[in-house]
Amino acid sequence: MKQKKSVSNMKRRAADTLEKPRQLIQGSTRGINLEASVHLPSYNASQRTVERIRQRREVSCPNPSSVADINIPVALQVTSRNLNFLLWDSGQNDPHRIFMFGTKENLEVLEEHRHWHVDGTFKVAPQLFLQVFTIHALVDNRSIPLIYVLLQDKREETYVRVFQKLMELKPTLNPISCLSDFEKAIQNVVCQVFHGVQVMGCLFHLGQCLWRKIQELHLVEEYRNDENVRMHFKMLLALSFVQEGDVITAFEELTESCPREIDAVIDYWEDTYIGRQRRNRRADPKFPIHVWNVHDRVHQGLPRTNNSVEGWHHAGKHGSKIHGW
Known part of the structure; x- marks a missing residue:
């Protein structure tokens, strides 16, 4: 009985989440005793099952032809802990449509830890978007990714919208410093939205x-x-x-x-x-x-570079498959 429940749970999570196969399989079999685990499918068989389910899901969800056609399934708008993850969708009628992801807990961490790193990566951006723009906070000397934004361009007006929405979601945000690359548009907007912040180049x-x-x-x-x-x-x-x-x-x-x-x-x-x-x-x-x-x-004792953020982007590139919606 426990074996069937474990396999059923694995299949459901494969269909409803974006968890990595190893994490998904381990999570589904957690709590199964040694005697019962003997009757479970092998790891390789479970991995193939997960891949088949996700291939069928991709076939049933064709890639949109425009940003107006994007419809994120409700199951993908929450985390594995069932916390809301989609913080903002600027709307189907917005030609420069923006998606912002994160949790309320992440916003609280961003408020508490006031040394930020920001960066954009183009290598893992889904179709119809130019970059994934991320906001990290320095926590115990580690750069932790907290906010993820899908952007279609690098215009200053777009960054204004992003940081203004961030302030709307958490008006008490007040960074001390913000480390970025030498993209003038980002630095201008950070100074404009957060008065007194120390903008630093990598x-x-x-x-x-x-x-x-x-x-x-x-x-x-x-x-x-x-x-x-x-x-x-x-x-x-x-x-x-x-x-x-x-x-x-x-x-x-x-x-x-x-x-x-x-x-x-x-x-x-x-x-x-x-x-x-x-x-x-x-x-x-x-x-x-x-x-x-x-x-x-x-x-x-503050970082001189954004290399930890670049490393996170590099890991994201090799740990995920770029696809549509």
């Missing part, structure tokens, strides 16, 4: 920006073959660790010894991260020094 992404510029200016060979060129590029990135008030002086000293071949990179860095010298003052850079400088973060 050091890893800063290095990527520098490397892309090196590639764009066809300086890869010089970087690889000329030790002096390579050292000056590394010193540019190392400005991130200089005390904020000393960065401009350090940059000016660095430029005095730079080889002429990298003048274009120096110009890019000055315009984007330092501020071009204009008579007696410097113009505002695209990304102010306090955004990309990590000196204080090191002393405060």
Whole structure:
């Protein structure tokens, strides 16, 4: 009797949830004693059963041709603990339709833990959407994913809607810091919605920006073959660790010894991260020094990069199958 109940429970969960097969099978057989477990199907047989059920489910749920046609089954709007997971659907009449997922508990964690990481990934986004945008909180020095948003674009107006809805759902949210990549639209909106928040750029992404510029200016060979060129590029990135008030002086000293071949990179860095010298003052850079400088973060024990978030996205890519609805 227990064996039949276990198999029936497994089949139901295969049809109604998105649990991974291993988690689903183990959960369905939990509590079965050793004597009864002998009569259960093997793990491989159970896994094939789960896969067949889910293949039939996908056939019966054809992919929508537009965002207006998306209809998330009620069973997929809740967690395995039967908690509401769909926080917001902007509606079928919205051409820029947005879905926000999370739980009330997640919002409470986001309120309590006020150092946030945000990032978007394109590799696991379902059809009709450009990215899965996630909001994480730093809990006991671990980045925990809490809010998941399906977005069709990267427009600033879209991010405004996301963070305003977040505030509508939990008006007491008040982050101290928000770490992101160097996407200006995200940083602008975070500052606009959460007054006083410290916006921080990811050091890893800063290095990527520098490397892309090196590639764009066809300086890869010089970087690889000329030790002096390579050292000056590394010193540019190392400005991130200089005390904020000393960065401009350090940059000016660095430029005095730079080889002429990298003048274009120096110009890019000055315009984007330092501020071009204009008579007696410097113009505002695209990304102010306090955004990309990590000196204080090191002393405060805060992360310098979003690598934990990137790692989570990487795991999501390899642990899930990209499909429609």
